[in-house]
Amino acid sequence: MAYLTTHPDVVPVISSRFGKGATSIDRYIELDGYTAVRKAIEMGSDAIIAEMKASNLRGRGGAGFPTGMKWSFVPKQSEKPKYILVNGDESEPATCKDRLIFEHDPHSVIEGVIIAGLAVGAKMGFIYLRGEYRYLLKIMEKAIDEAYAKGFLGKNIFGSGIEFEAVSHTGAGAYEVGEESALMESLEGKRGIPRIRPPFPAVVGLYGGPTVINNAETLATVPFVIRMGGAEYAKLGTERNGGTRLFCLSGHLNKPGVYELPMGYNLKKMIYDVGGGIPGGRKLKAVVPGGSSTPVLLPEEIDIGMDFDQVGKAGSMLGSGGVVVLDETVCMVEFALRTMKFYQHESCGWCIPCREGTDWLKKSLTRLHAGGGVDKDIDNIRYLAENMLGRTFCPLGDAAAMPTIAFVKKFRKEFEDHLNGKGCPYHHSLEHEAVLA
Amino acid sequence: MATQTTIFSPELAARFDKLVTLYPLRRSALIPMLLYAQDEIGCISPAVISEVAQRVGVQESDVLSVLSYYSLLRTKPIGKFNVQVCTNICCMLRGGNELFEHCRKRLGIGHKGTTPDGVFSLEEVECIGACSWAPAVQINYDFHENLTPESMDKILNEYREKAGK
Numbered sequence: 104m105a106y107l108t109t110h111p112d113v114v115p116v117i118s119s120r121f122g123k124g125a126t127s128i129d130r131y132i133e134l135d136g137y138t139a140v141r142k143a144i145e146m147g148s149d150a151i152i153a154e155m156k157a158s159n160l161r162g163r164g165g166a167g168f169p170t171g172m173k174w175s176f177v178p179k180q181s182e183k184p185k186y187i188l189v190n191g192d193e194s195e196p197a198t199c200k201d202r203l204i205f206e207h208d209p210h211s212v213i214e215g216v217i218i219a220g221l222a223v224g225a226k227m228g229f230i231y232l233r234g235e236y237r238y239l240l241k242i243m244e245k246a247i248d249e250a251y252a253k254g255f256l257g258k259n260i261f262g263s264g265i266e267f268e269a270v271s272h273t274g275a276g277a278y279e280v281g282e283e284s285a286l287m288e289s290l291e292g293k294r295g296i297p298r299i300r301p302p303f304p305a306v307v308g309l310y311g312g313p314t315v316i317n318n319a320e321t322l323a324t325v326p327f328v329i330r331m332g333g334a335e336y337a338k339l340g341t342e343r344n345g346g347t348r349l350f351c352l353s354g355h356l357n358k359p360g361v362y363e364l365p366m367g368y369n370l371k372k373m374i375y376d377v378g379g380g381i382p383g384g385r386k387l388k389a390v391v392p393g394g395s396s397t398p399v400l401l402p403e404e405i406d407i408g409m410d411f412d413q414v415g416k417a418g419s420m421l422g423s424g425g426v427v428v429l430d431e432t433v434c435m436v437e438f439a440l441r442t443m444k445f446y447q448h449e450s451c452g453w454c455i456p457c458r459e460g461t462d463w464l465k466k467s468l469t470r471l472h473a474g475g476g477v478d479k480d481i482d483n484i485r486y487l488a489e490n491m492l493g494r495t496f497c498p499l500g501d502a503a504a505m506p507t508i509a510f511v512k513k514f515r516k517e518f519e520d521h522l523n524g525k526g527c528p529y530h531h532s533l534e535h536e537a538v539l540a
Numbered sequence: 541m542a543t544q545t546t547i548f549s550p551e552l553a554a555r556f557d558k559l560v561t562l563y564p565l566r567r568s569a570l571i572p573m574l575l576y577a578q579d580e581i582g583c584i585s586p587a588v589i590s591e592v593a594q595r596v597g598v599q600e601s602d603v604l605s606v607l608s609y610y611s612l613l614r615t616k617p618i619g620k621f622n623v624q625v626c627t628n629i630c631c632m633l634r635g636g637n638e639l640f641e642h643c644r645k646r647l648g649i650g651h652k653g654t655t656p657d658g659v660f661s662l663e664e665v666e667c668i669g670a671c672s673w674a675p676a677v678q679i680n681y682d683f684h685e686n687l688t689p690e691s692m693d694k695i696l697n698e699y700r701e702k703a704g705k
Contacts, residue, residue, distance in 0.1 A: 105670075105673070108672075184564070193669050194666075194667060194669070195667070196628045196629050196630060196666070196667040196671065197629065197630050197667075197671045198667075198669065198671065199669045199670055199671045199672050199673075201669075202669050227564075233669070234575055234610070234612045235612070235668050235669065235678060235681070236669070237681035238681060238682075238683075270562045270563065272568075272572060273571070273572045273575060274571060274610070275571050275572075275574065275575045275610035275611075275612040275613050276610045276611035276612035276613070277609065277610050277611060278666065278667075289571060290568055291565065291567060291568055292565070292567035292568050292569065292570035292571060292596065292598075292606065293567075293606060294605060294606055294609040295609060295610075310564050310565060351671055351672050352672060353630040353633075353634075353671040353672050353674060354629075354630055354633045354634070355633060355634075359672045359673070359674070360672050360673075361672050391629075395628075395629055395667075425630075425671060427629060427630055427633070427671075429633065433633065438629065438632075441627070441628065441629055441632055442629060445628055445629075445666055445667070448666060449666065451609070
């Protein structure tokens, strides 16, 4: 099962209740649970949003949008009901953090959802979990039942006269549904196809009502922000990047795992110290810093702080916090191909540049990796990817294109080494290459 | 719905009766309902489609359209235990492809195949959210992580014993 890994540099905020039995509501209350929401009821909408803005908390799903600002976009008056939607469709390859929160501290998500509801005037929240996370749905359902039994959810929460309902919901397997507008479509019982924006969900969202959509980790963080105060929370991180986050370290590391570290933590240190370095004394070849959709970094580019701005400046993205470490034995063409197979498989087919682009890129990379490529294929791959950027309804097209462009740009020689019948210099050939075709 | 005949167990039918009341629109219950129905019946059969369509108040063609989108939903039955091997990037780096090959040889079936005794199905799947504990496999809804071919064999044996075959 999912667990947190320790290290002296870990700063336990979101993870402070992990492994302490907090799935039970009584234990959660013992561990200061549901104190933040009581405080938030006293504070009222404007003060909650001000505190969230002061915290510099930015969306943990990947885009890094300031949470307080997102909440402030919801109109005060609305004819249609407003909703809170928790994005727990965690599906970005390299990301396995929301799983820990749901498994160890489900009430923190519920508490965060209620606080978000108080902030924007919503009376209902949905907690959407990916279909593969069935064991977590059971934990979440039990937690919600317990909260209703205590009067923390329902017509009169905490005796305040305020109403708030929460429902947990399961998906059934689709990466695309992690995109906010496709998530709403899916919750409405449809295919997960993105909506055109504007209007943004804050104005016209779920069932046509104003909707706040936040990642599960973001909402689980909210009670901590309210309890310690926005300014205190902000201090844990760097400028404009408040607090801590769960970093998922994976790939060629001695100690892969999920670690809660301050925003801005040095990436090199994260790999060599926290993650225990690379097995067998092998050399580092590349790092994917924030989930499979983020552009790859070279070993000389990793002496940076892991916050949204610093990773952005280095030409990549902090994304979902999934750090993938690749050692010198990795064939980058194979890695690019496996990444593209995923996006081709998950493209919903709604926008042509993404549907056709991912398919052609997969075909080109497959042929190139097998040795059937010719010189101009390399430029064609880059050209195709560059022409997908910004031309789709949702960011899946970009998510497929961005890493591809970086692979070609930074590892061109490796692509060239595969050309004209030479095939993979690493002798990696997948017997089952055709399986996901 | 209460008076109507149902193809589901009384427990599941009761659960569905409640499920449609949880949302502002009944249709929101569609995807969870299909998944829970599949868990009980084994797949989304024409009878499931028909009853679910009635329960949420949509056309059968709407149900077909939706179910064809989601990778966990299937219209044909599979083995008792579905061995889903992740070969996405993090698992690939730590032996996911080799693990898939091992399962393939061990079970004697390929991607989306089912053993003749109906105990196992095999599937190569995309990221299941176990990246820091790779390589990982999901058997039905259960996660198995930090696997090697040897530990995989042990797990497969345990499931085979569970099936009594």
